[in-house]
Amino acid sequence: SQKIEQNSEALNIQEGKTATLTCNYTNYSPAYLQWYRQDPGRGPVFLLLIRENEKEKRKERLKVTFDTTLKQSLFHITASQPADSATYLCALDISGDTGRRALTFGSGTRLQVQP
Amino acid sequence: DTGVSQDPRHKITKRGQNVTFRCDPISEHNRLYWYRQTLGQGPEFLTYFQNEAQLEKSRLLSDRFSAERPKGSFSTLEIQRTEQGDSAMYLCASSPSSVGDSSYNEQFFGPGTRLTVL
Numbered sequence: 001s002q003k004i005e006q007n008s009e010a011l012n013i014q015e016g017k018t019a020t021l022t023c024n025y026t027n028y029s030p031a032y033l034q035w036y037r038q039d040p041g042r043g044p045v046f047l048l049l050i051r052e053n054e055k056e057k058r059k060e061r062l063k064v065t066f067d068t069t070l071k072q073s074l075f076h077i078t079a080s081q082p083a084d085s086a087t088y089l090c091a092l093d094i095s096g097d098t099g100r101r102a103l104t105f106g107s108g109t110r111l112q113v114q115p
Numbered sequence: 116d117t118g119v120s121q122d123p124r125h126k127i128t129k130r131g132q133n134v135t136f137r138c139d140p141i142s143e144h145n146r147l148y149w150y151r152q153t154l155g156q157g158p159e160f161l162t163y164f165q166n167e168a169q170l171e172k173s174r175l176l177s178d179r180f181s182a183e184r185p186k187g188s189f190s191t192l193e194i195q196r197t198e199q200g201d202s203a204m205y206l207c208a209s210s211p212s213s214v215g216d217s218s219y220n221e222q223f224f225g226p227g228t229r230l231t232v233l
Contacts (some may be wrong), residue, residue: 004157008155020147034221034226041226041227041229042226042227043119043206043208043224043225043226043227044158044206044222044224045224046221046222046223049221056119081225089157089158091157100161102148102159103222104156104160105150105157105158105159107155107156107157107158108156108157
């Protein structure tokens, strides 16, 4: 079956450290992978998009890697701050596999940055 | 505010009642999506519009659900004969069109409508 897995356990780290979140998928060949941030009671907010032919993408303190062989994306936040505390969602574009034009989301990982 | 807006933000209803939600996308976006999200889960796709045409519906969208986008601008999602299992956050998102059929562009989400069915 097709699955997108994100660590369901919350990730707790100290302020200033690097947070690393994992997104694994099976039986998909996504053209693109996106990361979103979601705060409680609010809609997701887009952070980064990475294409299948890109290995790494950076934006300020954020870095995303995409390994299509391992079927894995890693999302890093360097010099983390308490304001980074939120749930982070990985989303795949699987239109090439299924024709679906919408995103398929993982269940998200909650990040808690302690001051 | 030029973002995606949804109305109402919260809706409490009794089982068996009908409810309707509205989504106003970003004005120049011709793609509109509805998702449903339950606690601890990511958004699940419900349906997709390109302009006024509803191009795709998920198997999650039972016969009790109907969505429209009559003029290619705002959209409505109606749930008839609500059930307790319909309780969830209903999210609307929009994006501009892009080359080809992929969902290349980022999606802009509204704040959601939280539905509680008693």
